[in-house]
Amino acid sequence: MKTVLVIEDDIGIQKQLKWSLSDYELVFAADRTSALTQLRRYEPAVVTLDLGLPPDAANASEGLACLADILAAQPDCKVIVITGNTDNEHALKAVALGAYDYYQKPINTDVLNIILARAFKISELETENRALRSANINNSDIIGNSEAILKACRTVEKIAPTEITTLLLGESGTGKEVFARAIHRQSPRINKPFVAINCASIPENLLESELFGYEKGAFTGANKTTLGKIECANGGTLLLDEIGDMPLSLQAKMLRFLQERVIERVGGRQEIEVNVRVICATHRNLAEMVAEQSFREDLYYRISEISLTIPPLRQRGHDIIVIAKALLHRFNDEFNSRVQGFSESAMQAMLHYQWPGNIRELQNKLKSAVILADSKYISEDDLGLSNQSSKTETLRKVREQAETHAIRHAYTLANGNLSKTADSLGITRPTLYALIDKYRLHDLRNVETENP
Incomplete structure (x- = not known):
């Protein structure tokens, strides 16, 4: 979940935002000192800042000073300043100092949600551009x-x-x-x-x-x-x-x-x-x-x-996404297409796929996905990765697979004798029957032999 630092001394507004901005993890600060502490701790991409902070709540001097401190510590942070409904002068001054946007009270949470979503999108695009610039080493x-x-x-x-x-x-x-x-x-x-x-x-x-x-x-x-x-x-x-x-x-x-x-x-x-x-x-x-x-x-x-x-692609972590986005830009130019990016499920699928063909395989899948994509965002189906599990197996599933394998293995070594199977597994015969029923291994009981 994306984190938003809310710098606001009004407890009522804090509660309102916590309830209405449920898509985000909110961390709060009530003054400039605690705001900078929270900024260092969470390094949020987006901050909302009430310019009327104590000890100068009636004016904007403390809020503007806090804005300057935030941008000095984290220049790429998107700061949305919140002002009174007639305080255009301070709002424009904040934007001139580097604030991303401003919003005037009273708070309309639907509008604020849109501003936040846009701020996060801009932040993500800027992060990707910086990553691509830094990742392209010596123009190679x-x-x-x-x-x-x-x-x-x-x-x-x-x-x-x-x-x-x-x-x-x-x-x-x-x-x-x-x-x-x-x-x-x-x-x-x-x-x-x-x-x-x-x-x-x-x-x-x-x-x-x-x-x-x-x-x-x-x-x-x-x-x-x-x-x-x-x-x-x-x-x-x-x-x-x-x-x-x-x-x-x-x-x-x-x-x-x-x-x-x-x-x-x-x-x-x-x-x-x-x-x-x-x-x-x-x-x-x-x-x-x-x-x-x-x-x-x-x-x-x-x-x-x-x-x-040279490390294989599966060992290069988030490089997979960086390379995929660079290739997407190239193929958009090559095929005159306008694909904007990848769905979240597509990125997770790429990160979890093993890529036996490495970058060459990634190139081939992306090339066909750009040509065949029906929307602005490539899905895991477009990449042909929909059958690749992108989720960790549950502990229950892992246990079921392990116990099923162990039972069948012991059963084979015991030549179909369930008593010997139970003994080799270190369990009682009734427990073995219960496991056979639980995992629907009915073929073991149907062909049981009790010959010593």
Whole structure:
């Protein structure tokens, strides 16, 4: 429930507001000192302030001073000043000092509710904008302000100016190429090419020529000398995406390139020097692949001079919502749509969903939701998450599931003997019957065998 700080010394008005503003949690203060104490304690986004505060209740000096103190302590707070019905001069002065809005007595709670709702909406929009600005680090496409992502971004800032070979680890769809581009953009090579190649998407017999290029006549169809991705990246950065899928037959040649920074085109004999910063990425566990001898140990240590693990989306907390809103803005522009945001249930569904496809899955769901949405706010149905439970299971449900599983497991081990089932569970036979009836496990009694 949203919190409103009500600064009002009239006990009658306090009671009226407490009854009529039931959609909010109200905290009260009767003077400037207690108001600042409550402000520090609750940090409310919205405050209502009666300008006629003691010890100068007849004038507005104490109320205006309180307003200045609130905005000095919490500049983004939305302060709604409440004045007497003829006190326009003080109301306008309060707005000039930074008050969000003013309202004149006598209080009409319906109107005040509308003003409060609008104030909270403006506050939320401003908070989102600040989050998006602070989350977009160094103008890259890395969006988020969770501790996990900020730690990863700090690592990027440290390694970007160096020439160290970096290995990016993370599940598919976590944004490994985005991080690689961020490293390139923050490096001295920013004005040189960034070239990416996915080692898993190119057939094994073509990957070598894609990487190293080939000379004219090297094989059937090689009608001209063609540069490979490595030469195309000369002076810049080369991303070897999904290097864990590189065939063993090519890994030795890749190791030589990384060590010597020279290549030979397919069908060629000339060594060609190449100045390239190399970043590798994979969703595979290369250490396990080394143990299984499906990835060269020497190549593994050569490409992992420093490793950076990118957290999956499900571990990034509220980043999910920040990213979703940034993507929504992008897709609104792309499809010329006017979707304004997400319903509360949609945001809860996104926060509780596990996102096995990570950011790529989020992109796909949002793109289709923007196209198919029937209202201004995307629902969990639009996202295709309506079947995903966004609520914690009740303790009763958890207990039922656990006890049902335990009974069936014990029943199986006891070969259908209910007496032995009860003994193994540490309960009496009548208690077991009661549980069977309670959880409607009637099939256990129908096939009961009492053979020892």
